[in-house]
Structures are given as structure tokens and as C-alpha cells.
Amino acid sequence: MTFDQLGLSRKVVSAVADAGYTIPTPIQADAIPHAVAGKDVLGIAQTGTGKTAAFVLPMITRLEKGRARARMPRTLILEPTRELAAQVEENFVKYGKNHRLNIALLIGGVSFDEQEKKLERGVDVLIATPGRMLDHFERGKLLLTGVEILVIDEADRMLDMGFIPDIERICKLIPFTRQTLFFSATMPPEITKLTEQFLQAPVRVEVSKAASTATNIVQRLVKSKSKGWDKRETLRNLIRQEGDDLTNAIIFCNRKVDVSELFRSLVKHDFDAGALHGDMDQRARMAMLDGFRKGKLKLLVASDVAARGLDIPAVSHVFNFDVPIHAEDYVHRIGRTGRAGRSGKSFTIVTKSDAKYLDAIKKLIGQDIEWLDGDVSTIAHDDEDDSPRPRRGRERKPRGDSKPPRKTRSAPAPVEDDAPSVVPAEPLAPAAVVEAVQEEKPQRKRRDAIKAENAERKAAQPEAAPAPRREDPAPRRDDNDRRGGKRRGRDHDEGDGTIGFGDDMPAFMKIEVKA
Structure with a gap:
């Protein structure tokens, strides 16, 4: 079987021949005729078998009729990663070289302004990751009411990566009469149940056992x-x-x-x-x-x-x-x-x-x-567990009774014969030692001088008369009074002497009080 027998247009067949392909892969031979006829397709094939061309070639054939309008793409292709989206764009450029198709790529890491300009001119093919596409939709720069074909590539990965809420939302924004194509290498039963709400009477194309690896x-x-x-x-x-x-x-x-x-x-x-x-x-x-x-x-x-x-x-x-x-x-x-x-x-x-x-x-x-x-x-178990580990960062302190050794003063290093000796030949006298220390530390010398001056000034002052000893006729009240725990009353007799002011009596206390 050749590409001429799959229902593709002449322009598409010519582009495929220029790319060097003459015989379609099994997934392409089984899926392309149903996709050209407008049916929903669920394609399962091991990776590397040409699934991308299985939906790109029939899409180009169907896009030969019609015209794109501003902000209203005619087809939408959802990819899980930026790299896959860019790769699909390359396939459209390669196989659609005989067509004048406007292609827009909506992925993260690219300026919004450049992508919005392409959408304003109108696009036939919109290739996007779900997050970036919804960002443009919420900004009001994108309308999905004109989408005729929806492609979810790597369907299991799209659903497994947590894109289920985004895909459900996107499917509600797209017309119900759309054509939906699912292609993936694996399709677990849980994912198959989810595809029932996205596809309408799909044609299941399974050219190899699900999740099988290539024999080569x-x-x-x-x-x-x-x-x-x-x-x-x-x-x-x-x-x-x-x-x-x-x-x-x-x-x-x-x-x-x-x-x-x-x-x-x-x-x-x-x-x-x-x-x-x-x-x-x-x-x-x-x-x-x-x-x-x-x-x-x-x-x-x-x-x-x-x-x-x-x-x-x-x-x-x-x-x-x-x-x-x-x-x-x-x-x-x-x-x-x-x-x-x-x-x-x-x-x-x-x-x-x-x-x-x-x-x-x-x-x-x-x-x-x-x-x-x-x-x-x-x-060996020993090789697994006891192999030496490379030292990384600070070592942990030992646990349990083991304690780090105390720091001890190290013994003085031996002095070589040629090194100059730092020990004086004769010991200094105590007076000489004091003078040397005072010379090295002038602050101590100043402090000593100030102390001597204060002592001389104190000795020059006359001694004050000792205050008479107070005799307390009243016995001590209790231990709390003795310890200062209770405060004595005002009526307590303090004696006749003026202990608090010494020999000097303030003038206000000498004023006679009139009865």
C-alpha cells in the first residue's frame, strides 16, 4: 500500500514523496482513511511508528477547503510538552509546503504579544499546550467556536499529568460536532473510560499490543x-x-x-x-x-x-x-x-x-x-552497606556516651638552635618587672596615680565624730522585723540623736513649732 491509496490530496502526497516516504507505517495505513472521512479515531501504537504523520496528513487534506478567521482557529492540537508542540509544527511545515496554511504555536516561554499577533491574522492550525491556550482564552484573544478538528496527542500522558480538568474545559468550549483524534502509545483501562466522554463512536486503531516495545x-x-x-x-x-x-x-x-x-x-x-x-x-x-x-x-x-x-x-x-x-x-x-x-x-x-x-x-x-x-x-550485602561515603559538609557529632575530647594546652614547640631565643638570659627583678609592665601599659600607670591622689586627699580631710550608738529600748518584734520583711511604723522611737544628718542640723528643723 502507498500513500496514494489512503485518500490524501495530491499536494499532500507530493510533499510526502519529497520528504522521502513512499510506504505508510501500519498506524498510518489504518488511521488516515478514517481521519480523512471525518470519523473520531483512537489510535494505539508503540512509539516511533509515525503517529504524528497519521493525524497531520489527513488534517492538511481537510484544510484545503475553507478559510481561517481572526481569533478563530480551524483546528486545535494539544500537546503535553513544549518540545512535542514544536515538533508537530515542524511536521506541518514539512508536509504542508504546497499549502498556504497559517500555523500558530502557543507554548510557554514565548512572548504573549507575538502569539496574539498570529491569532489576530487568523490561523488554520493551532498547536498549544493546555495551560498557555487557556491563558489566551481568558484574555479574550482566542475563540474556539470555529474548531473543526481536535487532536489530543500522547493522550495517556496528557491525562496522567493532571491535564484532565483543562481538557474537559476545552472540550466544552469546542463545538459538539467536532472531529476528535486520540493518539498514544499506551492506553490503560482507566484512561479508556475517560476517553468515552471525549470521542463519539470512535474507530479504534490498534496496530500493536498496547505498551509493547519494538523488537529491534x-x-x-x-x-x-x-x-x-x-x-x-x-x-x-x-x-x-x-x-x-x-x-x-x-x-x-x-x-x-x-x-x-x-x-x-x-x-x-x-x-x-x-x-x-x-x-x-x-x-x-x-x-x-x-x-x-x-x-x-x-x-x-x-x-x-x-x-x-x-x-x-x-x-x-x-x-x-x-x-x-x-x-x-x-x-x-x-x-x-x-x-x-x-x-x-x-x-x-x-x-x-x-x-x-x-x-x-x-x-x-x-x-x-x-x-x-x-x-x-x-x-554483596557488605558492599552495599559498608562502602565508604564521600565526605560532604560537616561531620555529625558522635552520639551516646562518646564525648569530644577537651581542649588541652599543647606543649611548647622545641626551639631550633638557629632560631633567636625569646627567653632573657637573666631573670628580671620584681621592681624592674613592674616598671616594664607599666611602660608597656600606660593606662595602668595612670590608674595607679589617680588612686594615690585620692588616698592623699582622703587623709587630709578631718575625721568626723563617730555617731552615738542607738539603744533600742523596745524588744525586737519578730523575725520579719529583724530581716527587714515588715516595715516599722512611724511611731517607732528612733532615739534623741540626729543620726541621719550627723553633726549638721538643717535650719528647718530648728524652727519652733507653735502649739
Whole structure:
């Protein structure tokens, strides 16, 4: 079967021939005739089989009739990541070169103003991520009442990543008479139930077993200890062992922080590597992908943002530095190699803690995966737990009864014969020592002088008469009075002497009081 027999227009067939394709893939041969006829399609096929062209080619054929209006796109394609959206745009440019189609790409990391200008001119094809598209809609710059075809690419990933509320909202904004196309490599039963509300009497096209892997990909498992530096060393050994057979490779990690750490480690060991994850700027991400496609980078360390649908035909190897948590991601990851009938290799580094994830992968793909050099049970327990750790930061203090030793004065260092002696030959006399200290510390000398002056001034003053001793005729009241706990009353006899003022009697106390 050739593309001429699928119901495509002559212009589209000509563009496909110019691109170098003559025979359609199984998913293309089964899905394109139904899509050209306007039916809803649910396409399931393993990654790398040409699903993107399976909906791009019939869409271009149907867009030959009609005209776009301002802010009202004729077709809408939703993608889970920016990279996939940009890749779909490239397919429309390649296969639609004989058509005058207006294409708009709504993704994050790009100015709103540039995207709004394209929408104002009217677009035939709108390719977007759900979040950015809804942002434009809420701004009033986009109307969805003219959408004729809705495509949800990588449907399981779109729904699994938490886009269900956004997709449900978008489907309510689009006319009910639309055509809906779902394409994905995996379709779990839970997701199939959700698609029942999005598709109307769909044609299910399943050219291969759901979640199956390509037979032209050699899959191997590699044991490793659970520590990060051991896994990185295992990865470096694998890369060196492949030698010239490794032309380029994608290395997948589960977390963004691991992507950055592994990238720095590879660069430190003189490997030609780049990094790609969701926190990078859009321009940097596109530049990194472009450099990897053109062969400027040999290794690309990436998160699962690069696992879905990226069309890089000549990837020879895929390394899973981390076993994917979701079993479906394993199918997408290793599907980056062995594309378009080429052969490829995939290596997955497994530790003892990855047993449940590995079992889920084997159950999903329905086959066993060979170990490269023995499974993780061959790792000695002592090697796993007692291997030395690199020192990072401050060491923890010992717990329990162990206490840090007290600081003790160190013994004086021995004086070499050639060093000048700092000990005087003869001991100084006490008076000489005092003079030396006073010379070195003038403040002490001034303090001594002030003390001497105060002593002389005090000695020159006449001594005051001692105050007569008070005899208290009344007995002490109690312990509280003795201790000062109770305050004595005003009528308490203090005696005849004026103790408080000494020998000087104030004048106001000498005034006679008239009766």
C-alpha cells in the first residue's frame, strides 16, 4: 500500500514523496482513511511508528477547503510538552509546503504579544499546550467556536499529568460536532473510560499490543549499588564499553535535580554531554535539542520531558539512569531509539530498591528483560552497606556516651638552635618587672596615680565624730522585723540623736513649732 491509496490530496502526497516516504507505517495505513472521512479515531501504537504523520496528513487534506478567521482557529492540537508542540509544527511545515496554511504555536516561554499577533491574522492550525491556550482564552484573544478538528496527542500522558480538568474545559468550549483524534502509545483501562466522554463512536486503531516495545531494540538490565556515585560510575563504564557503537544517546533521570547532578558529573569526566529538563528556559531547551539533533552533543541527560514523541531518528542508545516510577514511561523512553526500522540498544541501571518498579515494567510489556552481568542479588550485602561515603559538609557529632575530647594546652614547640631565643638570659627583678609592665601599659600607670591622689586627699580631710550608738529600748518584734520583711511604723522611737544628718542640723528643723 502507498500513500496514494489512503485518500490524501495530491499536494499532500507530493510533499510526502519529497520528504522521502513512499510506504505508510501500519498506524498510518489504518488511521488516515478514517481521519480523512471525518470519523473520531483512537489510535494505539508503540512509539516511533509515525503517529504524528497519521493525524497531520489527513488534517492538511481537510484544510484545503475553507478559510481561517481572526481569533478563530480551524483546528486545535494539544500537546503535553513544549518540545512535542514544536515538533508537530515542524511536521506541518514539512508536509504542508504546497499549502498556504497559517500555523500558530502557543507554548510557554514565548512572548504573549507575538502569539496574539498570529491569532489576530487568523490561523488554520493551532498547536498549544493546555495551560498557555487557556491563558489566551481568558484574555479574550482566542475563540474556539470555529474548531473543526481536535487532536489530543500522547493522550495517556496528557491525562496522567493532571491535564484532565483543562481538557474537559476545552472540550466544552469546542463545538459538539467536532472531529476528535486520540493518539498514544499506551492506553490503560482507566484512561479508556475517560476517553468515552471525549470521542463519539470512535474507530479504534490498534496496530500493536498496547505498551509493547519494538523488537529491534536490544534491552538489558545492569545491576548497581544504590548510592549515587556508584550508579554514575556504572553509567560511565557502560558508555565506555559501547565504544564506537554509541553514536549518540539519551540518558533519562526521574528528577530534575538528578539531571543537573549527572550532567555536571559527565562533564567533569570529559564526556560531551548536555542537559534538558522542564525548569530550563524555552530557548535553551530548543537550542539543546537542536544541538543534539545536529550531532553537536553526543550525550543528552534529560527528564521525562524528552521521553514522549520526540523525533530524533538517529539515537543509537538509551540509558535509564533511574528506573521509571511509571511503567508506561519505560516504553516511551526506550522508544527514542530504534526508530524508523533502525536498531537500537537500551540499558536500565537497577538497584535493590527498584524491584517493584521493575516488576511493573515486566508485567506491562509482557516479557522478561535480560541482565547484562548478573542481577542485583549478586551484589554483596557488605558492599552495599559498608562502602565508604564521600565526605560532604560537616561531620555529625558522635552520639551516646562518646564525648569530644577537651581542649588541652599543647606543649611548647622545641626551639631550633638557629632560631633567636625569646627567653632573657637573666631573670628580671620584681621592681624592674613592674616598671616594664607599666611602660608597656600606660593606662595602668595612670590608674595607679589617680588612686594615690585620692588616698592623699582622703587623709587630709578631718575625721568626723563617730555617731552615738542607738539603744533600742523596745524588744525586737519578730523575725520579719529583724530581716527587714515588715516595715516599722512611724511611731517607732528612733532615739534623741540626729543620726541621719550627723553633726549638721538643717535650719528647718530648728524652727519652733507653735502649739
